[in-house]
Amino acid sequence: MMANVGGLDRVLRIVAGLALLSVVVWGDPSWRWYGLIGIVPLATGLLRWCPAYTLLGVRTCPMRQR
Structure with missing residues (x-):
């Protein structure tokens, strides 16, 4: 699993995930269950890997030099 979520994208995902949570x-009380959607952006921000980015071929993190 290579990282495909970069710096600013990662921060925005973590902030959005915490806000939703x-x-x-x-x-x-009628909207509380919708807040659990925040687990997805929080997890992708913390893991620096997004499965949707992998499927779409998108990378927001810089490429490593070999």
């Missing part, structure tokens, strides 16, 4: 704690 905050809905679980502080949100309206």
Whole structure:
């Protein structure tokens, strides 16, 4: 599993994931379950790997020099 999520993309994913997860704690009871969607961007940001990017051939992280 090679990293395909870069710096700014990674930070935005983590922030968005935490924001969505905050809905679980502080949100309206009817919307709380939607906050669990935040697990996906949080996980992809922390792991630096996005399966959708792999399928689409997208990379936002810089290529390593060999």
